[in-house]
Amino acid sequence: MQVEFQFNDERAICDIAGHETLLAVLRDKLGAMEVKYGCGEGACGSCVVLVDGNPLASCITLCASVDGTDIMSVKAPDPPGAWALLKDRFAAHEGAQCGFCTPGLLASCFALVQRGEKLTRQEIREALSGHLCRCTGYHHIVDAVEEAMAIWPTMS
Amino acid sequence: MHCEVFGLYPYPFDYFRPNTLEEALVLAQGDGMKFLAGGQSLVPLLNLHVAEIKGVVDLQHVASALKFVQSQQDRLRLGALWTHDELSHSSLLGGRCPLFSQAAAFIGHPRIRRRGTLGGSIAHADPLAEWILVMTLLDPQLILASAKEERQLPFHDYLLGPMMTALSDDELITAVEISLPEKATYGFTEVSRRPGDYALVATALSVGWDRDRIAQADIAISGVSDVPRTFPSISRDMCQEYPSHGLVEHIKHAVEAAVDPPSDVLAGASYRRHLAGILVEKALHQAFDEMSNAGETAAKSIGKSEGERT
Amino acid sequence: MANDVLTPQLSVIGKGVIREDVRKKVAGEVLYSADWVMPGMLYGKLVRALYSHAKIKKLSSQDARHVPGVVRIIEAKDVPVNQFYDDPSGLGEKVAQHKVFQDDEVRYAGEPICLVIAKTPEAAEKGARAIGVEYEPLPSIHNPLDALKDDAILVHPGGNTVVQWNVHKGNTQVAIQDPNLVHISRTYRTQFVDHLYLEPESGVGWVDNDGIVTLRCATQVVEHYRNIARMLNISENRVRIICPYVGGGFGGKEDMTVEPYLAIAAWITKKPVKMVWSRQESLQARPKRHPFVMTYDLWAKPCGDVVAMKVDVTGDAGAYALLSPRVLFAAAVVATGPYHIDHVDVTSRAVYTHNVPTSAFRGFGAMQMAFGYEQIMEEMAQKLGIDSVGFRRRHFIKKGDTLATGEIQDTAVWLNETLDKVLNELGEAPVTDDGSKRIGIGIACTMQPYGRTVWFQDHASCWLNLESDGSVILRTGVPDIGGGQAASLCQIAAEILHVPLEAVRAYYGDSALTPLAGGTFATRQLYMSGNAVVKAAQELQEKIDHVLKTAWGDEGWQWDEEGMAYSPSGLRISRSAVYEAANALHYPLSVHTTFHAQSGEGYDNKEGRAVKTFPDFTFGCHGALVEVDVQTGTVKVLRYVASHDVGVAINPLSVEGQIHGGVVQGLGYALSEEVLYQDGQCVTALFSQYMAPTAEQMPDITAIILESHEGKGPFHARGIGEPAIAPVAPAIANAVANALGPSCRVRSLPITAEKIWGELSGLDGSKI
Known part of the structure; x- marks a missing residue:
């Protein structure tokens, strides 16, 4: 079957079979290698992308089901600058070490920041509880998100 | 012998991806078809090759039709495709049966809560899932639809065992219909190894009130038997009683005595038994506190209107 | 000497500079091992054993061959040399390790049996499922203590003891005769845990234009090309391993994972082959951290002087030795902790069982011991009725002391300093008015080696060039596993060469094109490659100075922030001008050099003595404040403080990151993580069943970095990768015990709610 969706502001038209996951199509057909396989259970968060603005685990999302949606990864064009802001703060606080969980994590952070959420550190931790990071101990990640949340309203 | 891969x-x-419920039900008549709601349980099983199927019927275009709340005097009919996240907002049910929002808060993490659905969880029938416990407690009528017929099945006839149900392959849970006492408060507590994970033991209970006296009560506990169980005779002990420390103690000990939990790699029988008691105690306090808070609020508003009168 | 470069004003060292690799990673621009794609690429899937001990009667691949898309089934008979050998202790004993494919006696559930190669991953999986293996199940042994008994089932014909290490100091037998001594004996147990890096084991292998077997894969050791060459029975110069940025290692990619399978598949099919291990097979079958059973006996005078300590350690090696001999050696060396004790007897052994093999994991045997020594010290203080902090301080080793092994501690020991910081930051335990909650406070002081044992004659090479535009190229075989390994080396080169950090580019992790630096393990890379870069940069700087003087005269050259040379007389010379001048002089500005670590004799295991074991240790103290719910036994970590003396922090932001990461991995180890096996079968093979910490239940962490300027790394730095995890479990254990009150203590990991409840209920929580 054919599915059509926007991926990072480009139209993607893919011939797929019903069983193919969004993760498989993004990686194997569209070459979006920033979307990572980490567990296949939707549990680790490394494969998260934004589907119509909502963070979804692409490894447990069937590609056929995202027909007609607008999908974004960390490589999305970024005129308002929310991705750039997050990337900058993550780099400045070293919110990534091995970096494998980072693109998925940033997708969830992007949704939080764009909603204009202003969360406490504990609320940020809860909001990110669907992402596992094994390197940073989370502290620097929370630093980065907290700062991005504070800065974003002044940019948008 | 073939290998585990x-x-x-x-x-x-x-x-x-049908556009109507009718189409969906017709499609489901095909061999080896599975409904796909939020996909939070089904797709991992497919990825791991634990489950094998011929096809999925994606309900996303049907979902809005199966998101409804019909509130009647003594009954509440809930569409099956509400997400955990939606159910976690108590306003959805207009303040009725806050048990739903209490239980939803314990499910998974934000991504799972936004995607997973009530009906999907009931169909998957993981015995440690929060909704299976809530359903065991409330014993609603499940509305099951197929292309051939629509039928109602009480939950206690639906759940046959862990991950085993009376749902036919072509049937979809479209709604749950709950009978609600006129005035009831609820408790929901659990202990899990990590926030958001399946509980080791969880307790849900409801207390129906006749003024400040207990008119009826139900208790359900998961993690102490293969599927969640209720405690009818212990619950009956609460009827016509007033909430008291002694009553809580009595119920707690009765529950501890009544359960015969399994020991497995996650927890031993004694600890599960202990948790069952503690969690019943905590849940009872929640239900009682909610009642007394409601009472105070009511008393305040009475006091106020009396004050105005004078 | 490499270490004498400490200059009063450092421009890059000690600054929390932003790592370039992190910039690339947050932008999603890094291609990890699984992200590599080649034309005509095939996919591999391993068939793994179902039984923990069985004879393979028959392997039938007929059905699998007929699965559409399946290209080839590779079995034991297809591998030129189907068995790995090595010398894990480094003392000259060749040990038979695992086979590439097991074709006879399966020794653990998950052991690889054959490999299916297909045109798609799905076909490879279908093919793997269609392989039929006929087994004759055999009785198996899973408890290492049972495996030591005389009549135990043998995992390997030579006996179940892999290795036994001894450490002797003084004369324990005589010392403990004093009847006035207070004696306690306690046993502490630790569990199987998984590294759970986010990047599964993965890579692509191919045979390149020149016939070189090339693997681009996630590994901590590019030098595995030698093992691959032996397996293929070809010359070592015909195998190349390229290691892109690794998505986490923690020791789990120190042994080979996908390497032999990619190599044999590419070698046989002559096509590129990709393999990605599923998370579930990784959890089920890849090496874990050693579970330890540690029995401590401690004798002290009533006044609070420790007299003697005996330690007996058994580590479960699982079915194959892998790095167990080294892990248990590290355990033996630090068994007494950072305490000066006159009479010591330590025995540590690794034991074969039919469990999944265990091997390297951050902390490498030394961290398990901290769970023992930091509790026995606490328990003795309690028994003596004295303050446990003072008791520790009284026995802290000092610079110049003789350790249990007989070696001299020759660098600063800042145990008191880190302890002071932690106690100060932690403050007093708050009082709770909630009757169902109890607050506890606990500390742990530890030592953790960095660098390899001295008899390995460790060395690391690098190659440093000044380019014509004035930029610098650093070539080093370091695998970068996420800790900023390459970035720190750039910082060091920039510092010494007086160039801006952006001017230094590192090429890393290629066994054919970058000078070999040894693996990224044992917290050795900053120490080893850092010193190599210091040495190379100093030599290169000398050459640059020579060119300056030769071409422009001896003008008393200095360097400005832009990396220009200037003289008091007003000359300003760019680095590209220096390059041109050097060219004209036929004087290449290029240095290839090797740093040799302090080396020494092999360990005398008979006497239990050494002149030197590890090059040095990193010391530190952690403190935790916990809240225990006495009704359910659940623990909440309210506050966590961690302090280490890192000698010098090359990049304080990265050092802090290592400490945070070590603490959270340690908190998972302490409180929730465990890979559970029943009769050798993994029952927690799902990612969602493995209780690694998420952000939600983790506290903020206060990391306090101290700098004694006495490490053996570059600029006197010490390693911090592994040391950061060691104190966590005992700090939590002590805090929980403090909350529970006298005579309640959970002595086994993880410290679950159930075990705590067991202690509170008068059951023995450690045995639950």
């Missing part, structure tokens, strides 16, 4: 991606199957 954990996969990365699912084996081939077909995909259908």
Whole structure:
């Protein structure tokens, strides 16, 4: 079957079979290698992308089901600058070490920041509880998100 | 002997995305078809090759039709495709049966809560899932639809065992219908190894009130038997009683005595028994506190209107 | 001497500079091992054993061959040399390790049996499922203590003891005769845990234009090309391993994972082959951290002087030795902790069982011991009725002391300093008015080696060039596993060469094109490659100075922030001008050099003595404040403080990151993580069943970095990768015990709610 969706502001038209996951199509057909396989259970968060603005685990999302949606990864064009802001703060606080969980994590952070959420550190931790990071101990990640949340309203 | 091979991606199957419920039900008559709601349980199983199917019927275009709340005097009918996240907002049910929002808060993490659905969880029938416990407690009528018929089945006839149900392959849970006492408060507590994970033991209970006296009560506990269980005779002990420390103690000990939990790699029988008691105690306090808070609020408003009168 | 470069004003060292690799990673621009794609690429899937001990009667691949898309089944008979050998202790004993494919006696559930190669991953999986293996199940042994008994089932014909290490100091037998001594004996147990890096084992292998077997894969050791060459029975110069940025290692990619399978598949099919292990097979079958059973006996005078300590350690090696001999050696060396004790007897052994093999994991045997020594010290203080902090301080080793092994501690020991910081930051335990909650406070002081044992004659090479535009190229075989390994080396080169950090580019992790640096393990890379870069940069700087003087005269050259040379007389010379001048002089500005670590004799295991074991240790103290719910036994970590003396922090932001990461991995180890096996079968093979910490239940962490300027790394730095995890479990254990009150203590990991409840209920929580 054919599915059509926007991926990072480009139209993607893919011939797929019903069983193919969004993760498989993004990686194997569209070459979006920033979307990572980490567990296949939707549990680790490394494969998260934004589907119509909502963070979804692409490894447990069937590609056929995202027909007609607008999908974004960390490589999305970024005129308002929310991705750039997050990337900058993550780099400045070293919110990534091995970096494998980072693109998925940033997708969830992007949704939080764009909603204009202003969360406490504990609320940020809860909001990110669907992402596992094994390197940073989370502290620097929370630093980065907290700062991005504070800065974003002044940019948008 | 063939080998255990954990996969990365699912084996081939077909995909259908009907626009109406009727179409969905017709499609489901095909061999080896599965409904796909939030996909939080089904797709991992397909990825790992634990489950194999011929096709999925994606309900996303049907979902809005199965998101409804019909509130009647003594009954509440809930569409099956509400997400955990939606159910976690108590306003959805207009303040009725806050048990739903209490239980939803314990489910998974934000991504699972936004995607997973009530009906999907009931169909999957994991015995440690929060909704299975809530359903065991409330014993609603499940509305099951197929292309041939619509039928109602009480939950206690629906759940046959862990991950085993009376749902036919072509049937979809479209709604749950709950009978609600006129005035009831609820408790929900659990202990899990990590926030958001399946509980080791969880307790849900409801207390129906006749003024400040207990008119009826139900208790359900998961993690102490293969599927969640209720405690009818212990619950009956609460009827016509006033909330008291002594009553809580009595119920707690009765529950501890009544359960015969399994020991497994996650927890031993004694600890599960202990948790069952503690969690019943905590849940009872929640239900009682909610009642007394409601009473105080009511008393305040009475006091106020009396004050105005004078 | 490499270490004498400490200059009063450092411009890059000690600054929390932003790592370039992190910039690339947050932008999603890094291609990890699984992200590599080649034309005509095939996919591999391993068939793994179902039984923990069985004879393979028959392997039938007929059905699998007929699965559409399946290209080839590779079995034991297809591998030129189907068995790995090595010398894990480094003392000259060749040990038979695992086979590439088991074709006879399966020794653990998950052991690889054959490999299916297909055109798609799905076909490879289908093919793997269609392989039929006929087994004759055999009785198996899973408890290492049972495996030591005389009549135990043998895992390997030579006996179940892999290795036994001894450490002797003084004369324990005589010392403990004093009847006035207070004696306690306690046993502490630790569990199987998984590294759970986010990047599964993965890579692509191919045979390149020149016939070189090339693997681009996630590994901590590019030098595995030698093992691959032996397996293929070809010359070592015909195998190349390229290691892109690794998505986490923690020791789990120190042994080979996908390497032999990619190599044999590419070698046989002559096509590129990709393999990605599923998370579930990784959890089920890849090496874990050693579970330890540690029995401590401690004798002290009533006044609070420790007299003697005996330690007996058994580590479960699982079915194959892998790095167990080294892990248990590290355990033996630090068994007494950072305490000066006159009479010591330590025995540590690794034991074969039919469990999944265990091997390297951050902390490498030394961290398990901290769970023992930091509790026995606490328990003795309690028994003596004295303050446990003072008791520790009284026995802290000092610079110049003789350790249990007989070696001299020759660098600063800042145990008191880190302890002071932690106690100060932690403050007093708050009082709770909630009757169902109890607050506890606990500390742990530890030592953790960095660098390899001295008899390995460790060395690391690098190659440093000044380019014509004035930029610098650093070539080093370091695998970068996420800790900023390459970035720190750039910082060091920039510092010494007086160039801006952006001017230094590192090429890393390629066994054919970058000078070999040894693996990224044992917290050795900053120490080893850092010193190599210091040495190379100093030599290169000398050459640059020579060119300056030769071409422009001896003008008393200095360097400005832009990396220009200037003289008091007003000359300003760019680095590209220096390059041109050097060219004209036929004087290449290029240095290839090797740093040799302090080396020494092999360990005398008979006497239990050494002149030197590890090059040095990193010391530190952690403190935790916990809240225990006495009704359910659940623990909440309210506050966590961690302090280490890192000698010098090359990049304080990265050092802090290592400490945070070590603490959270340690908190998972302490409180929730465990890979559970029943009769050798993994029952927690799902990612969602493995209780690694998420952000939600983790506290903020206060990391306090101290700098004694006495490490053996570059600029006197010490390693911090592994040391950061060691104190966590005992700090939590002590805090929980403090909350529970006298005579309640959970002595086994993880410290679950159930075990705590067991202690509170008067059951023995450690045995639950």
